[in-house]
Amino acid sequence: MVKICCIGAGYVGGPTMAVIAFKCPAIEVAVVDISFARITAWNSDQLPIYEPGLEDIVKQCRGKNLFFSTEVEKHVSEADIIFVSVNTPTKTRGLGAGKAADLTYWESAARMIADVSKNDKIVVEKSTVPVKTAEAIEKILTHNSNGIKYQILSNPEFLAEGTAIQDLFNPDRILIGGRETPGGQKAIQALKEVYAHWVPEDRIICTNLWSAELSKLAANAFLAQRISSVNAMSALCEATGADVTQVSHAVGKDTRVGSKFLNASVGFGGSCFQKDILSLVYICECNGLKEVANYWKQVIQVNDYQKNRFVNRVVSSMFNTVSGKKIAILGFAFKKDTGDTRETPAIDVCKGLLGDNANLSIYDPQVTEDQIRKDLSMKKFDWDNPIHLQPMSPTVMKQLNVVWDAYAATKGAHGLCLLTEWDEFKTLDFKKIYDNMQKPAFVFDGRNIVDEQKLREIGFIVYSIGKPLDGWLKDMPAVA
Numbered sequence: 001m002v003k004i005c006c007i008g009a010g011y012v013g014g015p016t017m018a019v020i021a022f023k024c025p026a027i028e029v030a031v032v033d034i035s036f037a038r039i040t041a042w043n044s045d046q047l048p049i050y051e052p053g054l055e056d057i058v059k060q061c062r063g064k065n066l067f068f069s070t071e072v073e074k075h076v077s078e079a080d081i082i083f084v085s086v087n088t089p090t091k092t093r094g095l096g097a098g099k100a101a102d103l104t105y106w107e108s109a110a111r112m113i114a115d116v117s118k119n120d121k122i123v124v125e126k127s128t129v130p131v132k133t134a135e136a137i138e139k140i141l142t143h144n145s146n147g148i149k150y151q152i153l154s155n156p157e158f159l160a161e162g163t164a165i166q167d168l169f170n171p172d173r174i175l176i177g178g179r180e181t182p183g184g185q186k187a188i189q190a191l192k193e194v195y196a197h198w199v200p201e202d203r204i205i206c207t208n209l210w211s212a213e214l215s216k217l218a219a220n221a222f223l224a225q226r227i228s229s230v231n232a233m234s235a236l237c238e239a240t241g242a243d244v245t246q247v248s249h250a251v252g253k254d255t256r257v258g259s260k261f262l263n264a265s266v267g268f269g270g271s272c273f274q275k276d277i278l279s280l281v282y283i284c285e286c287n288g289l290k291e292v293a294n295y296w297k298q299v300i301q302v303n304d305y306q307k308n309r310f311v312n313r314v315v316s317s318m319f320n321t322v323s324g325k326k327i328a329i330l331g332f333a334f335k336k337d338t339g340d341t342r343e344t345p346a347i348d349v350c351k352g353l354l355g356d357n358a359n360l361s362i363y364d365p366q367v368t369e370d371q372i373r374k375d376l377s378m379k380k381f382d383w384d385n386p387i388h389l390q391p392m393s394p395t396v397m398k399q400l401n402v403v404w405d406a407y408a409a410t411k412g413a414h415g416l417c418l419l420t421e422w423d424e425f426k427t428l429d430f431k432k433i434y435d436n437m438q439k440p441a442f443v444f445d446g447r448n449i450v451d452e453q454k455l456r457e458i459g460f461i462v463y464s465i466g467k468p469l470d471g472w473l474k475d476m477p478a479v480a
């Protein structure tokens, strides 16, 4: 029986391994982690991450051919194929701080593999890593090898949170990069056979190691660039009276452009886009490609601009101050159908409003109060460390109230900000909300999910990103 071990039981390791176990009953899959809390949650009824469809497959495989364990060394030593899916945060200090990927966790995983291995292994990079990381990993393993042979493969993950199970069941492509040696090709074939249990062969792309590593950074950069492009247009739409939804519809109809990923919003978030673009920028700089680095840097700058612009719209519309005013925040996760808040634009928007002394009342259907408080008190990039290394006791913030209902959040509020496109927000009783708010009552739609005309008829002053401005907002500046 082939044995797989995955180091890192996070948003990637957990779902990907659950799907491999589900699709390959003859393969034994162990997911290991240094975080005891995470593994305990994976073995409980309350999984550590929310992802539609995940619970069902975990329940079907757990204890049969899928195991979650903190016995990292035992499972690594027994495995034939080891996936490494640990955090690769942005460095916060030293060389490359604020840009370069921090490979501390990756390196310690590689050293541990070298320490405990007793037979030949295939080591698979599942984490997103800078191009050429495989070379470094190879060096660590071979210099500590004791005669054991290692093949390093790059198999980046393209799942999107919120649709992870669907994406894993039916991927656009599986990318496997390996050495162009007979040993490398044999390892590629072994991993290909795992995926071939359910992925059609023509969707399994095999490349050299560096192409696979770089393709992941490139794919995230392209995706984020689309969002920044449409968000840049949204600012111009507001200035000119064009409607960004009409513009993106018209542009997206061109088959060369395509219609996906063209929704204007308060900005992109999630654990990957910013981190991976910063890593790409750093790699370009290290290779002397200043112009290329600056090009990609702009994608992040436009994203920051969009979040600032949103905060400025809120504050300037409300007579240039939100001090002491109650603002309801509906949605905190970085997108719908996930409880993930890593790099969510809600963090920057909330921090901006708190900076202007607002009182925030936050509701998100999947995010806990503890998580929100932690996110709002954590330093930039600290979130991307294993949970047990993150600050445990968030600072108490009196201006913050977390509630479990959109109506409670908006009761008595001066304004409400929609920051995540949860379906339930589309069907709220806005008349009831309006009646219970202070007047004038403001809605700031950061996801373009409300019918702004209907809301205006109710009496709200409405700001929707990139849409023709409400008369109230026309003379208000929105510069970042």
Ligand SMILES: NC(=O)c1ccc[n+]([C@@H]2O[C@H](COP(=O)([O-])OP(=O)(O)OC[C@H]3O[C@@H](n4cnc5c(N)ncnc54)[C@H](O)[C@@H]3O)[C@@H](O)[C@H]2O)c1
Binding pocket: 007, 008, 009, 010, 011, 012, 013, 032, 033, 034, 035, 038, 072, 085, 086, 087, 088, 105, 106, 108, 109, 126, 127, 128, 129, 157, 158, 159, 160, 161, 271, 272, 384, 385, 386, 387
């Ligand atoms: N989240 C996504 O949507 C996504 C998508 C594609 C790729 N990625 C990449 O995948 C990687 C993992 O991302 P994630 O979202 O799953 O992160 P995560 O923080 O949810 O999970 C990483 C896990 O690794 C564990 N870990 C760290 N060092 C370890 C060690 N030495 N031994 C055992 N466990 C260790 C941590 O405790 C943590 O539970 C990152 O490189 C990320 O960029 C993420």
